[in-house]
Amino acid sequence: MDRQEEYLKLLFGTDLELRAFIGSIVRTPHDCDDLFQDVALTLWKEFSRYDRGRSFGAWARGIAAMKLMQRFDRTKRSPVVLSPETIEAVARAFDNSESPSNRAEALERCLDELPEKSRRLLALRYERSLKIDQIARELQTSLDAVYQSLSRLRTKLHDCVNRRLSVQGIS
Amino acid sequence: MADSTRTQELIQKYLDGRASSAEMAELESLLQTDSTVARSFVDAARLHAGLAAHFRKQFMIDQVASLVKADQAAQAALEDQVGFEGLDDSSATAPVISPRRAGSTFVPTSRGPAAKRRRKFPAVRSVTAHRGKWVAAIALLVALGAGLWFLVDFRNSYSRLISGRVTVDGLETTELPQDRPFVVAGPTNAVVRLGGGAHVELEPATLATIRRGQRATVVQLETGGGEFQVDPDYTPIRIETPLGIVTTSSAQVTVTLVTRLPASYSPTTPVTLPRLVVAVAHGVVTVERGGKILSLTAGQREAFVNAT
Numbered sequence: 001m002d003r004q005e006e007y008l009k010l011l012f013g014t015d016l017e018l019r020a021f022i023g024s025i026v027r028t029p030h031d032c033d034d035l036f037q038d039v040a041l042t043l044w045k046e047f048s049r050y051d052r053g054r055s056f057g058a059w060a061r062g063i064a065a066m067k068l069m070q071r072f073d074r075t076k077r078s079p080v081v082l083s084p085e086t087i088e089a090v091a092r093a094f095d096n097s098e099s100p101s102n103r104a105e106a107l108e109r110c111l112d113e114l115p116e117k118s119r120r121l122l123a124l125r126y127e128r129s130l131k132i133d134q135i136a137r138e139l140q141t142s143l144d145a146v147y148q149s150l151s152r153l154r155t156k157l158h159d160c161v162n163r164r165l166s167v168q169g170i171s
Numbered sequence: 172m173a174d175s176t177r178t179q180e181l182i183q184k185y186l187d188g189r190a191s192s193a194e195m196a197e198l199e200s201l202l203q204t205d206s207t208v209a210r211s212f213v214d215a216a217r218l219h220a221g222l223a224a225h226f227r228k229q230f231m232i233d234q235v236a237s238l239v240k241a242d243q244a245a246q247a248a249l250e251d252q253v254g255f256e257g258l259d260d261s262s263a264t265a266p267v268i269s270p271r272r273a274g275s276t277f278v279p280t281s282r283g284p285a286a287k288r289r290r291k292f293p294a295v296r297s298v299t300a301h302r303g304k305w306v307a308a309i310a311l312l313v314a315l316g317a318g319l320w321f322l323v324d325f326r327n328s329y330s331r332l333i334s335g336r337v338t339v340d341g342l343e344t345t346e347l348p349q350d351r352p353f354v355v356a357g358p359t360n361a362v363v364r365l366g367g368g369a370h371v372e373l374e375p376a377t378l379a380t381i382r383r384g385q386r387a388t389v390v391q392l393e394t395g396g397g398e399f400q401v402d403p404d405y406t407p408i409r410i411e412t413p414l415g416i417v418t419t420s421s422a423q424v425t426v427t428l429v430t431r432l433p434a435s436y437s438p439t440t441p442v443t444l445p446r447l448v449v450a451v452a453h454g455v456v457t458v459e460r461g462g463k464i465l466s467l468t469a470g471q472r473e474a475f476v477n478a479t
Binding site: 016017019020021023024027028029030031079081082083085086089090092093094096097099103104107108111122123125126127131132134147150151154155157158161 | 179185186187189213215218222223224225227345
């Protein structure tokens with residue numbers, strides 16, 4: 001396996017985790033994509049320095065955290081709104097709870113169990129990236145109703161994913 | 172340990188962009204001091220990313236599937252139209268079937284003459300089935316390529332609202348189409364990421380149009396203005412106003428175009444004539460006015476009151 005192949009394999013093995021970390025600090029999908037690309041490029045440039053004895057995910061997260069911290073500026077309406085101290089705490093929490101690789105599969109199954117109406121609501125939020133007020137307008141309902149429905153759905157999905165993972169013997 | 176209901180509320184509000192400054196501060200404090208809260212935050216972030224990945228993937232799959240489906244339908248219709256002459260060796264043994272008359276009524280492909288031929292002559296069916304697969308595979312590749320090209324091009328060319336409010340033709344939007352004037356609505360500034368990467372924070376009531384130039388992203392400013400942030404990695408920007416053109420490939424610059432005279436005269440306030448004000452915080456910009464080019468560097472501020 002050449003260097004590029006090895007890098008891509010490692011990156012694609014952890015890209016969802018890396019996106020989850022970046023997406024927890026920058027919340028718009030567009031900014032998240034931009035930062036992910038920026039981080040992926042830096043990881044490739046720095047790949048010769050990567051210590052194979054270390055988790056690739058943790059190394060990538062460390063570099064992403066540095067980039068996020070550099071962009072933090074509350075006064076300039078930066079996409080990064082959490083302070084460097086918080087970013088560090090979040091990165092540490094990700095490091096302390098590596099995600100099982102079959103989490104995505106478990107989520108797919110849980111989504112299959114949802115009624116069409118719930119899937120439609122999630123699609124508005126995650127496929128079309130609409131804000132809560134835009135969803136409320138589209139569905140002609142109140143902001144609070146959308147917020148409550150989304151919260152309930154996420155809790156349900158979270159519980160379902162954990163249940164499926166624990167059945168498979170992964171906590 | 173923090174109350175878990177409150178923690179979940181804070182996390183969900185934050186991820187949905189609905190947390191107030193006080194709630195943000197509360198969440199940040201909890202994240203830094205309580206590992207249980209940090210763990211819950213990570214769980215929520217993973218779910219959030221998983222949902223985004225699932226629905227965006229599904230969106231692409233649906234698009235490709237509809238393109239392939241359309242191509243297959245067109246292919247089946249074509250088969251019914253032209254018959255099978257000259258397709259391959261099997262045409263030597265299979266009887267020649269006349270093409271369908273133009274303008275004949277539509278028959279569903281599963282029940283039409285082509286379907287009957289497929290049932291009667293398996294060799295023909297095999298060839299056409301393979302041809303269908305090849306066409307579908309090529310169509311899939313073309314659709315994927317076109318989809319990727321579209322996504323990359325779309326991402327590079329579209330300008331997006333990051334915060335604040337803008338309207339196009341009176342309707343609020345978060346994506347700013349090219350060549351259509353938009354207005355910054357509401358009392359707060361609007362932050363826009365321009366196609367090409369530059370960021371701009373526009374003042375309320377700013378009226379402008381974004382265009383894609385050959386070498387720069389063009390912002391045609393009719394009134395108002397704001398702070399433009401252009402990094403060397405971004406596409407340069409060119410701000411066109413009736414009083415001059417401001418261009419930069421790397422700078423933080425405030426450009427304000429005042430076009431309206433004050434509503435009333437006050438003896439203590441100087442009269443502000445229509446003017447263009449350019450103030451450079453860092454980097455270099457050029458201002459082109461009446462055929463002359465002027466360079467402004469960090470710390471310089473110039474006001475221009477007419478176009479010559």
